[in-house]
Amino acid sequence: xxxxxxxxxxxxxxxxxxxxxxxxxxxxxxxxxxxxxxxxxxxxxxxxxxxxxxxxxxxxxxxxxxxxxxxxxxxxxxxxxxxxxxxxxxxxxxxxxxxxxxxxxxxxxxxxxxxxxxxxxxxxxxxxxxxxxxxxxxxxxxxxxxxxxxxxxxxxxxxxxxxxxxxxxxxxxxxxxxxxxxxxxxxxxxxxxxxxxxxxxxxxxxxxxxxxxxxxxxxxxxxxxxxxxxxxx
Amino acid sequence: xxxxxxxxxxxxxxxxxxxxxxxxxxxxxxxxxxxxxxxxxxxxxxxxxxxxxxxxxxxxxxxxxxxxxxxxxxxxxxxxxxxxxxxxxxxxxxxxxxxxxxxxxxxxxxxxxxxxxxxxxxxxxxxxxxxxxxxxxxxxxxxxxxxxxxxxxxxxxxxxxxxxxxxxxxxxxxxxxxxxxxxxxxxxxxxxxxxxxxxxxxxxxxxxxxxxxxxxxxxxxxxxxxxxxxxxxxxxxxxxxxxxxxxxxxxxxxxxxxxxxxxxxxxxxxxxxxxxxxxxxxxxxxxxxxxxxxxxxxxxxxxxxxxxxxxxxxxxxxxxxxxxxxxxxxxxxxxxxxxxxxxxxxxxxxxxxxxxxxxxxxxxxxxxxxxxxxxxxxxxxxxxxxxxxxxxxxxxxxxxxxxxxxxxxxxxxxx
Numbered sequence: 001x002x003x004x005x006x007x008x009x010x011x012x013x014x015x016x017x018x019x020x021x022x023x024x025x026x027x028x029x030x031x032x033x034x035x036x037x038x039x040x041x042x043x044x045x046x047x048x049x050x051x052x053x054x055x056x057x058x059x060x061x062x063x064x065x066x067x068x069x070x071x072x073x074x075x076x077x078x079x080x081x082x083x084x085x086x087x088x089x090x091x092x093x094x095x096x097x098x099x100x101x102x103x104x105x106x107x108x109x110x111x112x113x114x115x116x117x118x119x120x121x122x123x124x125x126x127x128x129x130x131x132x133x134x135x136x137x138x139x140x141x142x143x144x145x146x147x148x149x150x151x152x153x154x155x156x157x158x159x160x161x162x163x164x165x166x167x168x169x170x171x172x173x174x175x176x177x178x179x180x181x182x183x184x185x186x187x188x189x190x191x192x193x194x195x196x197x198x199x200x201x202x203x204x205x206x207x208x209x210x211x212x213x214x215x216x217x218x219x220x221x222x223x224x225x226x227x228x229x230x231x232x233x
Numbered sequence: 234x235x236x237x238x239x240x241x242x243x244x245x246x247x248x249x250x251x252x253x254x255x256x257x258x259x260x261x262x263x264x265x266x267x268x269x270x271x272x273x274x275x276x277x278x279x280x281x282x283x284x285x286x287x288x289x290x291x292x293x294x295x296x297x298x299x300x301x302x303x304x305x306x307x308x309x310x311x312x313x314x315x316x317x318x319x320x321x322x323x324x325x326x327x328x329x330x331x332x333x334x335x336x337x338x339x340x341x342x343x344x345x346x347x348x349x350x351x352x353x354x355x356x357x358x359x360x361x362x363x364x365x366x367x368x369x370x371x372x373x374x375x376x377x378x379x380x381x382x383x384x385x386x387x388x389x390x391x392x393x394x395x396x397x398x399x400x401x402x403x404x405x406x407x408x409x410x411x412x413x414x415x416x417x418x419x420x421x422x423x424x425x426x427x428x429x430x431x432x433x434x435x436x437x438x439x440x441x442x443x444x445x446x447x448x449x450x451x452x453x454x455x456x457x458x459x460x461x462x463x464x465x466x467x468x469x470x471x472x473x474x475x476x477x478x479x480x481x482x483x484x485x486x487x488x489x490x491x492x493x494x495x496x497x498x499x500x501x502x503x504x505x506x507x508x509x510x511x512x513x514x515x516x517x518x519x520x521x522x523x524x525x526x527x528x529x530x531x532x533x534x535x536x537x538x539x540x541x542x543x544x545x546x547x548x549x550x551x552x553x554x555x556x557x558x559x560x561x562x563x564x565x566x567x568x569x570x571x572x573x574x575x576x577x578x579x580x581x582x583x584x585x586x587x588x589x590x591x592x593x594x595x596x597x598x599x600x601x602x603x604x605x606x607x608x609x610x611x612x613x614x615x616x617x618x619x620x621x622x623x624x625x626x627x628x629x630x631x632x633x634x635x636x637x638x639x640x641x642x643x644x645x646x647x648x
Contacts, residue, residue, distance in 0.1 A: 046645065055550055056641040076554045083552020090644065094547045098243040108551045110236045156551075168644070 001067060002164060002196050003029040003052060008061035010047055010219075021047040023219040025061070029164065029198060034190045035224075036210035037200045044219035045200040046168050052198060053086055053166040054078045083112055087157030087195075089167040089186075093149035095141040101128055101152045102137045108159040127155040131185060147178025154185055158193065165189060165197045171206060183209055237557055240548075241564035244537055252569070255533040258526030259573025259620050260580060266519045266616045267581025272588055273515045274607035277508055284504070286381050287439065288497055289470035290479040291345070291486065295329045296493040328465035335469060335490045344474045345482070348375035349466040351456045357449070358420045359411045366407065366449045368421065370456020370466075379470040382437055382450065388415045389435030391450075398452050400434030404445025408436050425461045520619060527623035530569050534562055534631040545635050546643035559636035566628020570621040577620065578613065 010022040021044045029035055029052070037045045050056040051063070054070070062071045065081065073081070087108075095104050105124035109115060115123060128137050131151040141149055150170060157165055167186060171179035186197055187209050199210065207213045214224030245252045309315045329335065332349055339347040351370040356363050373394035377383045383391045387405055394400045401421075403413065413419065415433055422428045431451060439445055457463050471486075473479050479496035487494035498505055538545075545558055585606050594601045 050641045050644065053550070055644065076556070079549065079552045079554040081552075082550065086552075088550045094543060096544050096547065098247040107236070107240075107548075110239075111552060111557075 001028055002031045002033075002065070003027070004064040004067070005052070005058075006062040006064075008048070008051055008058045008063070010044075010051060010056065011059040021219050022051060022058070025051070025216075025219075025221050027052065027214065027221070027224075029196050031163065031196055032190060032194050033196045033212065034187065034210045035196070035198045036207040036213040037198065037216060037224075038202060038204070038207050038213050039216040040202065043216045045202075045216055047219070048216060049166055049168050049198065049200045053088060053164075054082055055088075083108065084160065085163045087159070087162040087165045089150070089153050089157050089165065089170045091169040091172040093141065093146070093153045093173075095149055095152055095156070097141050100138045100140055101133060101144070101155075104141070104152055105156045105159050108156060112160050124155075124159065127158055128152065131155050145178070146174050147181060150174060150178065150182050151185065154182070154189075158189070161193070161195075163195055165195055167197065167199045169200055169202070171201070171203065179203075179206075234560075237560045238564055241561050241568060244541065244561070245565055245568060248533070248537065251533050251536065255526075255529040256569055256572055256576070258529035259523070259569060259624060260577040262523040262526035262623075263574055263577025263616050263620050264580035264584055265522050266619070267578070267612060268584035268588060269515060269519050270612040270616065271581075271585045271606045271608070272604060273512065274609055274612055275605035277512070278607055278609075279605035280504075280508070284501055285476045285497055288500070289379055290473040290476050290497050291471035291483045291494055292500070293329065293335070293469040293471070293486065293490060293492050293494045295327055295467040297491070298487065298493045328462060328467050329469065329492055332466050332469065335492075338489065339469070339471065339486075344478065345471050346375075346378045347469050347471045348372055348379045349453065350468045350470055351453060351460065351462065351466045352468060353456070353460045354424060355449075355459065356422045357407075357411065358422065359413060359417070362411050364407065364411060364446075367447050368423075368456060368459070369448060369450050370453040370460075371450060372453050376450065379472050382439075385437040385439045387436050387438045389433070391435060393434035394450070394452055397432060397434050398455060399429075399431055400451070401431035402435040402437060402450040403433055404448060405436055405438035406442045406445035407447075407449070408433070410446065421459065423459045423461070425459075427459055427461060429455065429459050431455070523619050523623045526573070526620075527627040530566055530624050530627035531631065533569075534565055534628045535634075537565065538562060538631040538635045541635070542638055542643050545638045546640035549638070549640040550644070555636040558638070559632045562632035562635050563625065563628050566624045566626075566632070567621070569628075570624030573624065574617050574620050578617070581616065 005025055005027045008022055008025040008027075009020065012019045012021055025048055027048070037048060039045045047056070051058055054063070058071070062069055064070065065085070070078070070081065095101075096107070099107065102121070102124055105127055106120050109120045109124060125137060128134065131154060133148060133151055133155065136144055136148055136152070141152070144152065150173075154170075157167075165186070170186065171182050174182060183206055186199060189195055190197055199206065201207055212224060215222050305317050309317065328351075336347060336349060339345065348371060353368055354365060355368040356365055371380075373391065376391050376394070382402065386402075389402070391402065394402065401419070408414065411419075413433055413436075415436060417433045418430055419433065420428055421431055437445070451459075453466070457465060473482060476497065480498045483494045483496035483499070548558060549555075585608070588604045589606050591604045592601045593604070
């Protein structure tokens with residue numbers, strides 16, 4: 001099991017009343033699994049994804065990564081885990097605007113520091129070429145189209161060969177053609193890179209491409225666990 | 234660290250205009266700091282040099298700092314039952330007693346040279362004109378050791394006192410006042426009533442008219458004869474190898490010889506205090522310039538942090554810990570500080586060189602003088618350190634704020 005959660009609760013303390021974003025979420029993500037998280041707007045899909053991606057801490061509940069309880073890991077240890085094991089793709093590409101496509105992809109690789117400068121450069125170039133961006137390697141994000149930016153963001157997420165890719169509505173801001181393209185790329189990642197992908201979407205067609213769909217309503221998982229039993233059982 | 238440096242540089246270069254404006258604050262701050270500090274330090278050093286060079290570093294005079302213990306007190310000590318009344322202090326003979334012994338002791342000290350002096354009031358009479366002066370009797374061969382009067386000779390020389398025991402050195406102002414010229418003979422009368430004739434063998438000009446009008450120099454023997462005080466002196470002038478040790482050494486000497494021993498620092502305490510206050514004001518004003526520059530840096534980095542909230546969130550999601558985020562923005566402050574110093578130091582040096590070229594004639598001075606400046610390395614260290622400190626301090630708060638950014642708050646907001 002790559003990632004497992006037990007009764008995750010995330011409550012947001014507001015000035016008026018506390019708002020529970022995620023209620024008792026128990027999720028299992030297996031290696032090489034392609035999972036969609038679906039639900040209406042404001043249902044807590046992204047909040048659950050941020051918890052799975054260790055970007056947020058649960059109010060209660062536990063998270064296990066490769067069967068190790070990481071709920072009480074320090075922020076630095078969680079950051080290291082994200083760097084080594086995870087990649088993120090967001091709805092808005094969120095590329096660093098001062099850096100070229102190549103530099104954006106190189107940054108996480110340089111942070112990890114496992115490869116030489118030359119290897120990092122060639123590795124990052126390869127990632128971009130794989131995603132059809134060979135002509136846009138030295139372009140700034142502002143010089144790219146929305147689809148191209150999102151592909152650079154995917155290349156960046158793949159930079160350190162993560163075991164888990166977490167995508168938050170990656171096609172939400174794209175035209176139909178680019179959206180199709182990104183969906184295909186993500187689907188292929190599971191096959192070609194063998195990594196697990198968790199996608200938040202409210203596009204049913206996108207969800208259909210996934211191995212399993214977790215549906216969340218008002219912060220509560222209403223379906224998707226029975227699908228998971230196929231893997232656990 | 235290379236990566237953090239790379240990101241920090243990119244951030245600064247992305248906002249060239251803002252970065253240059255804040256950089257100019259540091260550059261000008263450092264340059265003005267150096268220029269002002271240099272001129273203040275230079276003028277202070279020049280002032281102290283004149284003060285130190287033109288006066289003895291330690292003066293032993295025929296006075297006691299504390300009254301002498303009277304025989305009755307010495308005899309009875311602290312006995313409680315004895316009532317001593319109407320005690321009159323023993324009359325002291327003026328002058329330093331046993332001065333040869335004191336001089337012998339001083340000769341053994343390796344860090345100083347000393348020379349005895351007998352000074353007293355006298356009246357110079359020439360062509361019906363009379364003028365009151367302070368007559369200083371000195372050993373001619375030793376004058377150059379404890380006085381700079383030799384440097385100010387306009388006519389004649391100090392050495393002529395050696396060959397002419399009845400010779401006298403007078404100031405230009407006095408010579409002018411009494412219409413005296415070299416080799417003229419004058420009569421000098423002491424308060425004791427004795428009168429002697431002296432020949433002008435040298436005329437000096439220190440530029441301080443009161444000094445030039447009042448102070449005259451003769452041989453010690455002639456002064457003792459004129460004042461009728463054979464084998465007496467009333468002060469010993471001391472020059473130190475290191476003038477800065479005068480304060481501590483004067484105390485040691487006083488403890489040994491028991492006569493009042495005053496260092497040049499004590500004699501010029503009010504002036505030294507004024508200089509200290511002047512320095513404090515100078516450093517406060519110049520530091521304020523750098524502080525204002527620091528606000529510029531704070532402003533730029535704060536703006537960058539605010540604009541970069543989303544990027545900070547992305548970097549954190551990638552796996553950059555809070556410490557790295559803090560370092561990125563601190564690095565920006567350090568980079569601005571280094572660049573500010575690198576441009577500010579040469580500009581400051583150019584300012585100092587420019588100031589050095591200025592020549593002016595102060596009131597009462599006969600020759601133009603150049604602006605005294607200091608190239609002391611310490612002021613460069615202070616300027617560099619303060620600029621770096623201000624830059625780092627200015628970037629610290631925004632950097633801290635940046636490190637506290639919660640990625641999820643930004644990502645949730647979809648900024």
